[in-house]
Structure formats: structure tokens, C-alpha cells
Amino acid sequence: MAGQHLLRWGADVELADVVRDAIAGHLDPATVGDPRPEVAGLILGALVDALGVGLADVPAALVDDILTGEPRRAPVRDADEGGGEAGKGGGEAGRDRSDDRSRDCGAAGTGEAEHASGARSCGGGVGRLMGRRPARRGVPSPADVPRGLDPAVLDVVPVPAGLWARAPGMLPPAPDEPALHALPPRSRGICVIVGAPGEPVPDVPVVADLLRAMPAADDPDGMHVVRYGVDPADGPCLPQRLADRLGRPVLAQHGLLLTGADGWPRVSAIDVGRACWWHPLAEQSVYPPAGPPRVARWRAPAPWLTDLGGGYYRLQDDWLVQVVPAGIALRHAGWPADPDVDAAPHDPGRFDLLLDAPAAGLVAGLSDGLLTALGRLADALPGPARLRLRVVLPAGLGTAQALRLRWAVPAPQQVRSGPSTTAPANAGSPAGEPAAEAPPPAESLAEAPPPAESTAEESPERAPAAAPQGAPERPIPVPATLLAVTRDGRVQLVRPSAVVVGRPPAR
Numbered sequence: 439m440a441g442q443h444l445l446r447w448g449a450d451v452e453l454a455d456v457v458r459d460a461i462a463g464h465l466d467p468a469t470v471g472d473p474r475p476e477v478a479g480l481i482l483g484a485l486v487d488a489l490g491v492g493l494a495d496v497p498a499a500l501v502d503d504i505l506t507g508e509p510r511r512a513p514v515r516d517a518d519e520g521g522g523e524a525g526k527g528g529g530e531a532g533r534d535r536s537d538d539r540s541r542d543c544g545a546a547g548t549g550e551a552e553h554a555s556g557a558r559s560c561g562g563g564v565g566r567l568m569g570r571r572p573a574r575r576g577v578p579s580p581a582d583v584p585r586g587l588d589p590a591v592l593d594v595v596p597v598p599a600g601l602w603a604r605a606p607g608m609l610p611p612a613p614d615e616p617a618l619h620a621l622p623p624r625s626r627g628i629c630v631i632v633g634a635p636g637e638p639v640p641d642v643p644v645v646a647d648l649l650r651a652m653p654a655a656d657d658p659d660g661m662h663v664v665r666y667g668v669d670p671a672d673g674p675c676l677p678q679r680l681a682d683r684l685g686r687p688v689l690a691q692h693g694l695l696l697t698g699a700d701g702w703p704r705v706s707a708i709d710v711g712r713a714c715w716w717h718p719l720a721e722q723s724v725y726p727p728a729g730p731p732r733v734a735r736w737r738a739p740a741p742w743l744t745d746l747g748g749g750y751y752r753l754q755d756d757w758l759v760q761v762v763p764a765g766i767a768l769r770h771a772g773w774p775a776d777p778d779v780d781a782a783p784h785d786p787g788r789f790d791l792l793l794d795a796p797a798a799g800l801v802a803g804l805s806d807g808l809l810t811a812l813g814r815l816a817d818a819l820p821g822p823a824r825l826r827l828r829v830v831l832p833a834g835l836g837t838a839q840a841l842r843l844r845w846a847v848p849a850p851q852q853v854r855s856g857p858s859t860t861a862p863a864n865a866g867s868p869a870g871e872p873a874a875e876a877p878p879p880a881e882s883l884a885e886a887p888p889p890a891e892s893t894a895e896e897s898p899e900r901a902p903a904a905a906p907q908g909a910p911e912r913p914i915p916v917p918a919t920l921l922a923v924t925r926d927g928r929v930q931l932v933r934p935s936a937v938v939v940g941r942p943p944a945r
Contacts (some may be wrong), residue, residue, distance in 0.1 A: 444451040581628045584651035593646045598622065599630035599695065600662075603648055605638045616715075617666060620694040621703050626653065627660040629691065632676060633667040635786075639676065646683040662691045662722070666708070669784055675763075675783035687726045689734065692718050692763060692784045707786035709826070716822030718784065720749075723763050730780035736761040740818035754811040757803070765790035766822075768812070769882040770803065778854075782830075789826040791816070791847065792854075797834035804839060809846035816847045830854055 478533055552925040571608065581597030611618060617631050633639050651835045652661055669675040674682075677690035693707040696715070705721040724734035735750045739759060743751035749761040756771040764782035768791065769775060779794045791812075793800060816827060827849040831840055840851060 450587055457891050463865075501743075505675050512608045520833045553579045580622050580626075581826040584648065586651070591649060592640055594648065597631065599631065599664075600627075601652075602646075603640055604634055605640045608634070608637055616694055616706075616708055617694060620664075620696055623662045623691070623695065625659060627657075627662055629662045629664055629695070631664045631666050631694070633665060635667045635804075637667065639667070640670075640677045642676070642683055645676075648679065649684065649688075653722060659689060662689050664694060664786075666694070668787070669785065671785075674781065675725075677723070678731070678781065680855060681725040685727055690723050690725055690763075692723065693786070694719055694901065706848070707784075709787045711787045714822075716826070717820070718789070719766065719820075719823065720763050725785075730775075730777035731763060732780070733761050739766050740815055742818070743815075753815065754808055757808055757811070758814065759807045762792070764792065765827075766787075767794045770799070789819075789823040790828050790830050791841075791849070792830040793832055795832060797832050797836070797839075800801065800832060800835060801839055804842065809842060811904070812843070813846040813858055814866060816849065822870065828852060857941045 449539050481641060484815050506716050528589050534862065573826065577598040579598060579600065581596065581600045583594050583596060583601065590606050593606050593608065595602050597618055597620065599617075602617050611634075620629065620631070623629055630645075630652070632645055649661065649663070663677055663680060665676045673679075677688045681688040694704050696706045697703050698706075703719050706715040707718050708715050712799075719737045719739060720733045720735075721737070723733050724733045725731045732863040736749055738745065739751065739761065743759070745751055746758065749760050751761075753759050753768070758771060760769060760775075762766050762780055762782065763784040764779075765788075767775075767779050773795065779792045782790065782792065795803070816824065819827065827847070829843060829847055829849050829851045829852055831843070831853045835853070845850060
């Protein structure tokens with residue numbers, strides 16, 4: 439009997455009650471309707487055993503009825519479709535059921551209608567949040583809009599993640615807007631989403647007043663600021679300006695906390711230019727007043743890197759990589775870190791590899807082993823980060839060295855404006871090593887005569903030049919690096935040099 443009802447689902451409005459009666463002997467009635475995901479497998483197993491059918495034959499909407507414990511009507515059909523209970527009521531019955539569904543939905547305060555497929559629609563069109571499941575109905579906001587705010591100065595609305603502050607006069611958000619489906623922080627704090635992609639940034643003093651009026655204003659860890667959009671590259675980012683305005687540290691979250699296709703919430707950056715989302719390595723950072731930020735929550739760039747703590751990972755010898763808000767930074771253990779590299783703003787459409795080293799020091803330390811390690815690191819980055827990779831070079835780096843980096847890491851390059859503050863001007867080599875000679879300019883490299891070996895090869899009739907007086911009879915042995923070509927066509931370091939234990943750069 440229950441199996442027949444299952445096959446005729448969509449025409450029998452009493453199916454939910456029949457299924458509950460069928461599984462009464464297999465499952466505790468108190469468990470039916472439990473919304474916790476821990477009992478989902480138990481309920482589905484009892485349902486399949488009671489009905490004697492395969493799990494693939496169970497409609498998704500029926501499973502949703504059982505899990506929620508709320509009997510629903512049959513799926514709404516158009517009046518001209520006919521057949522079943524859903525088509526017997528004419529146009530008025532269909533409209534009544536649609537109105538009931540619209541009143542039930544209200545996750546973002548909009549008149550959305552939920553379809554049997556699980557998608558939400560507004561105005562007759564079905565839309566999904568970039569492949570994600572829609573937010574649960576009736577999700578309350580963990581924060582209330584403070585009183586005394588002028589809507590003509592700052593538009594603040596409650597959302598499931600906390601509050602959403604936008605510039606006044608903007609268009610209403612669409613039902614599938616990611617900010618309406620974002621989750622609150624894992625630390626049970628309040629998330630303040632500021633701005634939106636393509637919209638002007640609200641005034642910093644007004645946003646600072648909003649943060650002061652929040653109940654969790656005295657707890658920096660209890661309030662997360664999300665810059666929803668792109669900060670201008672010619673100035674400090676919004677979290678840094680808020681920290682300077684408030685005079686206290688600001689905890690910034692580099693994206694919205696959204697539920698992925700696997701059901702796990704992750705910090706996701708919305709890339710409007712590519713119309714997709716991705717997960718940055720730096721998820722949260724602390725911005726102190728008048729100081730460079732530091733990452734508070736991050737993911738490793740590659741699984742094979744040695745974790746040194748504080749976002750630092752050993753790449754090769756004394757060369758380290760650190761996770762920063764803009765991406766990752768290449769640094770040397772003997773040089774202090776450049777605060778401008780740490781303060782580079784996070785961009786949802788870009789992932790930067792910043793070379794935090796002076797041009798002269800980078801030329802001295804840019805060995806084949808380091809280039810191979812950089813290429814291997816770039817290949818090991820997550821796919822979305824590798825797609826958005828950009829290499830930021832220090833000012834004054836020669837064209838030949840930039841070309842070597844392009845061969846190792848094939849990605850767009852950009853030169854940093856202004857001299858690097860990583861080391862003094864006379865620090866041309868890492869600590870403990872002799873200073874290297876400055877590289878010749880590009881013009882002299884182009885005009886240099888060919889070496890004697892190539893001249894002898896081109897003119898075989900000419901005798902090779904005599905060796906200078908006092909030259910050794912045998913060549914001096916030098917350390918060799920063993921390289922191999924992988925199946926992907928890249929050069930890989932097979933036998934690296936000995937690892938020298940170093941420390942993270944001092945600030």
C-alpha cells in the first residue's frame with residue numbers, strides 16, 4: 439500500500455501520513471521530524487525498509503517532508519496540466535497554494551516561492567545561488583539594527599550572517615544574492631557585511647559608528663567585518679581604515695561564509711568578473727591601528743610545505759612563503775618583512791605571489807633550485823587560486839630576471855610601485871653572505887660580444903685561444919643541481935641542496 443502511494447506521489451496529499459504509519463514499526467515516532475542531520479541516514483534507511491523500494495525511487499521532496507516533520511500539500515501544478523489532486527482545484531487553488539508557499543518563505547524578507555526541486559524563485563523565475571542549496575526558511579538574524587541610524591546615510595538590513603550595510607539609494611537585492619544566504623561566523627559572532635560588488639563603498643565614519651553601536655563592540659573577536667566587493671588599490675583597505683578610525687583592532691573576514699556543494703561552510707570570495715566563487719587561503723585577518731595586518735585563520739598553500747607557524751612555510755633553504763591577505767609572499771629568513779606587502783588589500787578576483795625582497799638581493803638568491811621550488815608551489819596551489827595568480831615583482835628588477843621568473847611561474851606580472859622597504863639599500867645579499875655585484879644594465883647585456891666558445895664553434899678553422907698563465911689544468915668542481923622533466927613538461931628539482939634552518943623574518 440505504501441509502495442503504491444510512493445509511485446503515485448504528487449497526486450496523493452496524504453502520502454506523508456501514510457509513510458509515517460508505514461515506518462512506525464521501524465523507527466521511533468519521536469525521531470521522525472528531527473531536523474538534525476545526524477538522524478538523516480537512520481530515517482532514510484527505515485523509509486526504504488518499510489516501503490520495499492530502492493533509495494533512488496524516493497523523491498527528494500518526500501524525504502524533505504519526513505525530515506522536517508511537517509506534512510505538505512502536493513507539488514503545485516498549473517491548472518491546464520490536469521490529473522492528480524494538484525490539478526483538480528483550477529486556477530484559484532493553484533494560486534492559493536502558491537500564496538501559502540510565499541508566506542512560508544522569508545529567509546531574506548522577500549516573497550520567494552519554494553519549488554519541489556528545492557530551488558527558490560521570485561516573480562516566476564527559478565534561480566539558484568551559483569549551484570548551492572537555498573538558505574533554510576525563516577533563518578533569524580543574530581543581530582538587530584541599532585537604533586538611531588539614518589537610512590539616508592547608511593542602509594542597514596538584518597541578514598542570517600548578521601547585518602548588511604550598503605550605501606543608500608541602491609537597488610533591492612535579488613533573491614539569490616549571496617549576502618542573503620551567508621552564514622554567521624563559526625565563533626558565534628556577528629558578521630557585518632559592508633558594501634556590495636559594483637556599488638560605492640559606504641563612508642568609513644558612518645560604518646565606524648555602526649560598529650560602535652553594536653552590542654559586541656567591546657569584543658573584537660565577536661564582530662567580523664566583511665568587505666563585500668573590491669577595495670581601491672591606491673589606499674588602505676576598508677578594515678585598516680576602520681581600525682584607524684576606531685583605535686582598536688578589527689577582525690576582517692575575506693569573503694562570505696557560504697555552504698558548499700558538500701554541505702560544509704567555507705569562506706568564499708565572490709569573483710564578479712568571472713561570475714563564480716572561490717576559497718582564498720587567508721580566511722580571516724586582524725588589522726591593528728596603524729600597523730600591518732596578520733592572518734588569524736588560513737589554509738596551507740601546498741600540503742608538502744613545512745609549517746613554521748604564524749602563516750609561514752618553508753619553501754627552500756632560508757626562503758619562506760607566508761600567507762597574507764592578498765595571497766602569499768616570498769621572503770628570506772635573514773631580511774625583515776615589508777609591511778607594505780602585508781597591507782596589500784585582498785581582491786576577490788586575484789591571488790598575488792608577492793616577492794618581498796630587494797631587487798639586488800633577489801638577483802643574488804634567484805637560483806635554479808628556488809625557481810624550481812616556485813614553479814612547483816604554483817602548480818600545487820588550488821585550482822581557483824592558480825587561475826587568478828599574479829606575480830608582483832620588486833621595483834628595479836631587471837628584464838632578464840623577470841623573464842626567468844616567467845618561465846618558472848607562467849602568470850601575469852606586475853612591478854610594485856616605489857622602492858622595497860624589506861632591507862636597507864646596501865643590503866644586497868642575505869645575512870651572512872658576501873655582497874653580490876650589481877647586475878649590468880640590459881643595454882650592456884645586449885651589446886656584449888659572444889663568448890670565445892661560441893666563436894670557436896662558428897669558425898672551426900680558427901684555433902682556440904690559449905689559456906691564460908696560471909690557469910688550472912682541471913676545472914674547479916662546483917655544486918651541481920640535478921633537474922628532471924616531469925610528465926607535465928615542467929622542470930623539477932630532484933636532488934635539492936641541504937636545508938639550512940632559518941627563522942621567519944623579524945618585523
